[in-house]
Amino acid sequence: MPFDLLITQGTAVTTDAVFRANVAVNGGKIAALLSPQDMPAAGQVIDAAGCYVLPGAVDAHVHLHMLTAAGIYSADDWCTGTRAAALGGVTSVVDFIQALPGQTLMEALHERVDDARDAVIDYGFHTTIHPDEAPIGGVNKRVSDYRIGEIRQAADAGCPTFKMYQAYSGLQVQDADLFRALRAIAEVNGLACVHAENGDVLQALRDAVTSPAELVNGLNHARTRPAIQEAEAVNRTIMCAELSGARVLIFHISCDLAGSVVAGAKGRGLTNVFGETCPQYLVFTDDKLARPDARLWMCAPPLRPQADLDALWRKLKTGVLDVVSSDHCPFTRAQKDLGAGDFRRVPNGMPGIETRLGLLYEYGVRAGKISLNDWVRVCSTRPAELHGLRSKGRLAPGYDADIVIFDPDSPRELSAAQLHSALDYSVCDGMTCAGWARDVLLRGRAIVQNGRHTGRAGDGQFLKRSF
Ligand SMILES: [Zn+2]
Numbered sequence: 323m324p325f326d327l328l329i330t331q332g333t334a335v336t337t338d339a340v341f342r343a344n345v346a347v348n349g350g351k352i353a354a355l356l357s358p359q360d361m362p363a364a365g366q367v368i369d370a371a372g373c374y375v376l377p378g379a380v381d382a383h384v385h386l387h388m389l390t391a392a393g394i395y396s397a398d399d400w401c402t403g404t405r406a407a408a409l410g411g412v413t414s415v416v417d418f419i420q421a422l423p424g425q426t427l428m429e430a431l432h433e434r435v436d437d438a439r440d441a442v443i444d445y446g447f448h449t450t451i452h453p454d455e456a457p458i459g460g461v462n463k464r465v466s467d468y469r470i471g472e473i474r475q476a477a478d479a480g481c482p483t484f485k486m487y488q489a490y491s492g493l494q495v496q497d498a499d500l501f502r503a504l505r506a507i508a509e510v511n512g513l514a515c516v517h518a519e520n521g522d523v524l525q526a527l528r529d530a531v532t533s534p535a536e537l538v539n540g541l542n543h544a545r546t547r548p549a550i551q552e553a554e555a556v557n558r559t560i561m562c563a564e565l566s567g568a569r570v571l572i573f574h575i576s577c578d579l580a581g582s583v584v585a586g587a588k589g590r591g592l593t594n595v596f597g598e599t600c601p602q603y604l605v606f607t608d609d610k611l612a613r614p615d616a617r618l619w620m621c622a623p624p625l626r627p628q629a630d631l632d633a634l635w636r637k638l639k640t641g642v643l644d645v646v647s648s649d650h651c652p653f654t655r656a657q658k659d660l661g662a663g664d665f666r667r668v669p670n671g672m673p674g675i676e677t678r679l680g681l682l683y684e685y686g687v688r689a690g691k692i693s694l695n696d697w698v699r700v701c702s703t704r705p706a707e708l709h710g711l712r713s714k715g716r717l718a719p720g721y722d723a724d725i726v727i728f729d730p731d732s733p734r735e736l737s738a739a740q741l742h743s744a745l746d747y748s749v750c751d752g753m754t755c756a757g758w759a760r761d762v763l764l765r766g767r768a769i770v771q772n773g774r775h776t777g778r779a780g781d782g783q784f785l786k787r788s789f
Contacts, residue, residue: 325353325364327766332370332727336377336717337699345375347723350765354719368768370727373760376698377717378413378724379679380705383515383573383598383647386417387437390669391492392660397652397744401779403675404441406742407650408769408777410676411759413443413724414706414714414785418485420450427472431479441782442775443764444724446711448515449476450485451503452493465499470506477510480786483709484514485573488555489521489622497562504566511789513708514563514570515598518555518580519547519623527551528666537664540616544608544624549577552623556583560595571596571708574649576603576623578633585642596708597643599634601681602672604646606749607631617658617668618749621649635691638700645708646682646700648674652745673743677736679726680755688756710787723766730757732773742775 327347334343334355344356346364356362386403388396398406407415417438421430427449438445451473453463473484484507486500487493495503500516507514527546536542556572560583563570575581575597584597602621607628610619619625637643651671661668674681679701686692692700706715713722734740734757736750762770769777 323365324362327366327368328362328364329368329370329375329725329727330361331358332373332375334375334717335694335698337695337703340694343375345717345725347766350723350767352717352719352721352723355717368727368761372729372731374694374728374730375717376726376728377702377715377721378726378762378764379411379701380414380711380715381407381412381648381650381675381678382416382645382705382709383649384415384417384675385651385671388418388651391490392669394653394657394669396671397654397657398650398675399744400438401440402742402744403650404443404445404782405775406676408443408762409742409759409773409775411679411726411728411762412675413762413764414445414711415443415675416446416448416483416709418450419447419481420452423454427476428479431476431481435784438782438784440779442769442777442779443782444785445782446709446785446787447481448483448485449481452487452495465495465503470502473503473506473512474510477512480788482510482512482787482789484512485517486514487517488559489517489519489524494521497558500559501562501566504562504568504570508566508568512569513710514568515573516559516570517574518552518559518572520551520555523551523554534663537666540611540613540620540665541608543616543620543665543668544611544626547622547624549579549626549630552577553579553583556580560584560587560592563594564592567594569594569596571598571644573598574603574623575599575634575643577626577630581634581637581642585637588642597637598645598647599638599643600647600649601674601678604631604634605681605685617661617665618655618747619672620665620668620670621651621672622670635686639692639696644700645705646678647705648678650675652743655746672749673745676741676743677750679728680734680758683728683730683757684755710789711785712788723763725763726759727761728757729760732758732760734758
């Protein structure tokens with residue numbers, strides 16, 4: 323039997339082509355892309371007629387079972403979160419490790435790998451660099467030399483991407499520490515991933531909101547995190563990265579102004595600067611924040627006006643923005659209600675691990691804003707490249723057979739009942755996607771068949787990443 327598996331009659335989508343092909347798989351790897359007439363013997367055949375065949379989506383920014391400053395955990399654990407991801411066509415995620423006081427990064431990594439033992443898809447971890455003694459809440463302190471010294475260890479352990487926050491008390495790094503970390507990251511040829519908001523400015527704006535009526539007004543969440551404070555932080559990060567020589571990915575760009583800073587950097591020839599946005603900044607406007615239940619749509623940076631959405635789509639199309647990640651950070655209605663009387667106490671974050679591929683197809687490809695090739699580029703290929711997932715993200719011989727068979731004619735309502743996160747609501751309620759992932763293969767083995775999860779807890783493997 324020459325091949326383990328043959329996926330027949332589908333339409334293959336890569337970053338630069340769309341073509342009919344039979345995809346042959348052997349030993350968990352893609353073995354060959356054959357012409358549709360070429361039907362060699364195979365142990366198993368999957369008919370993909372009428373479907374797109376694409377590389378498994380890579381979601382390089384998720385927060386599963388994450389402890390927040392308020393002492394609560396994000397609502398999806400590794401079981402519910404990765405199952406929802408698989409059902410949405412995702413075959414790899416990159417989450418975060420964050421050391422507790424007195425903990426080494428290696429201890430934090432081992433704990434996190436253990437935490438992820440039930441994952442049904444492959445997973446890696448970014449390393450969070452934060453002030454040492456106040457990882458959760460508390461006052462901002464400095465990042466120790468010890469922590470900076472651990473950057474090399476983390477890279478050697480397969481976590482060569484480093485998250486830093488320019489906002490959030492307890493996580494916010496001072497510019498001096500941002501720069502010190504960037505220099506160390508440059509030395510190991512790593513990638514810095516930065517939450518770029520000006521924490522000091524937005525805190526001053528938030529502190530100035532005091533009346534009960536203003537504190538229940540969800541729109542103040544966005545007004546106290548205006549585009550200009552985001553763009554300022556993006557600019558500062560890019561300049562520090564340029565000075566240090568580090569490669570930097572600006573996480574979750576939400577607005578035209580911040581995206582234009584990235585465009586400017588790329589425009590003057592910087593090849594070490596990259597941009598990420600998320601589906602929520604592409605499909606939801608800040609109108610959601612005028613609702614009584616606005617807190618369900620509160621994330622940071624916040625949702626923006628329609629003009630920003632239009633600009634982000636254009637920047638995605640032209641490659642100013644490199645990748646789309648979910649920033650999946652779900653909180654239940656009860657957890658969100660902690661901020662019922664004060665928007666500043668709402669846990670920030672939205673779900674999205676399951677809906678990214680479907681939403682980008684519906685609102686991007688079908689709406690004519692991006693091509694099928696762009697879709698694969700921003701959801702699979704570029705995330706894998708940027709984050710050092712060397713065997714992922716391409717439908718090409720030698721790569722892992724992480725494959726999505728996407729049925730473009732399989733409408734899916736995005737109600738809570740149709741989605742698989744642990745959440746008791748859907749931010750996409752009332753929305754429908756025309757197409758959805760029908761089958762999903764992880765390293766050559768079906769983990770989703772006809773829209774049902776058929777894999778097992780623990781199917782996922784830790785991805786040791788490198789550049
Ligand atoms: Zn995040």
